[in-house]
Amino acid sequence: MIKELKDILDILKGEEKVILSVAAAEEKEVLQAVKDAVENQIIEPILVGDKDKIKLISEEINFDLTGIKILNSNSIEESARIAVELVSTKNADFVMKGILDTSVLLKSVLNKDYGIRTDSLLSHVVAYQIENYHKLLLLTDGGMNISPNYEQKEMILKNAIQAAKVLGLDTVKVACLAAKEKVDTKMQATVDADLLQKAFVNGKFGKNVIVEGPLSFDIALSKEASDIKGFKSEVSGDIDILLVPTIEVGNGIGKSFTYMADAKSAGVIMGAKAPIVLVSRADSAESKLYSIAYGALIAKNIK
Template sequence: MIKSLDELLELKGNKMKLAVVACQDEDVLGAVVESAEMGISDPILIGSKQETFDFAEKLGLEISTFRFIESSSLEEAAETGVRLVSAGEADYLMKGLVDTSILLKAVLNKEWGLRTDSLLSHVMVYEIGTYHKLLYLTDGGMNLYPDVEEKAKIIDNASVVARAMGNEKIKVAVLAAKEKVNPKMQATVDAAELERLGKEGRFGDDVIVEGPMALDLALSKEAVQVKRFPGEVAGDADILLVPNIEMGNGIGKAITYLAGGKSAGIIMGAKVPVILVSRADDKETKLYSIALGNMIAKYSREMAK
């Protein structure tokens, strides 16, 4: 089981081909080149060749050996990247200097896109000094106010990430503001339903879903003891399922800026993982995200055999 994000950077072999959409971005290009040098990814650059090579020269990066595909627009770059995956020429995608909406529109194209029966959702993997293992937060980046069926699919997506990282037993805390079901608080109602579905085997024998649960109970063994809260997940959660994007965004930002957490982010639910990082994310986060995407792409390929 992967216990730290640095371990992702130490995994070598079976490099997956990474299609970088609109690669003319300094930070993205730097992380992509470093990932290639470390033996993590095999990049295919898509975008403005002039701008990209100007950035490479400025940053002292060697990219002449990479496959490059010129595109005249962001829409063309997004379509090219998605079509490469559809044709089996690339294993996963990364967002460069392109609007998220443009990239996802291509991913969801009905004719040549990467649609599945699942729901696209964002998963952040955090390494925090005050927690005893990696923490998976979902979904603070895409789905605004998911209903219970959508939350079930979000759990499915996050569980794939956790399995790819080597987790044999996955503990999901369905977050809410309190632990008792209150019909006036939809998050608590949904949490109880998701727990019921989990007990019926909806998420697989390796996934334990419990809720509703406040954040302190999900993460703190001391809080669990004080409140005498029962269950297998409390105090030892792997996945935090948030009820809405505000809670997810707030928890994630707090981990990064107040707790100094390291992170990697990925979009799941398409045929391949999609790396979508914020422009505010540092190079380390982008590099971890590339490595995470490579691991998930490799895992998904093996599971499909």
């Protein structure tokens, strides 16, 4: 089982490299992240964008482009199309967002003619490495879906389970978060969480998965809190996935992990035929590298 993000780098080294297409790669921080991934021997990149700018920036950061394919484009829209088409035609294994709006990239991802859409919903999954937690903790969805309904939560959870299984877990343990453990029709999060647990019992999420809900945050992550409250749980204190009810909850928890607990992280968008790597300028260089590595690991497992 992968317990630390750096373990992903170790697993990918020496393996057949997965190919990453980068849409609108002409940005310093994006190219630095790609450079770090190349130097760690985990990917083979295809850089799509303004060729002259890519070369100029690469010189500034001492990124040796020898042997690296660069595909020139005249607009960010064209960059997005080319990068996504590389994946849909199996000339690349996954895609990364460069210096373009997320909406532009996702428009290409969802294109009916050349995109990589599936019947699922796109959702954001972040793996956090937190010092006082004994393994990686996945959080979803704090980045894409604002206030998902029950059917959307089912798809978000399936995406997260797929992202969790590549970590080598024997059993994926899920907590569907709410403000309390009892179902209250006035609190939709508790109703949906209860339905997700019932769906799990009926085999909706496959083998080697346990889903419980509704669970409060303390009971999900602390067996001691569960025991004190007299709450019986198979997963308390050993959660792999936190499924949040709304984007605000996920965004707040995730940023609390990062800024208050100094967590390391790796994030991808799931639900397409291949993972999509989105890095923020606020992310550390380390987290950007880990996001590429996590995307590579997932891509390798779903090829």
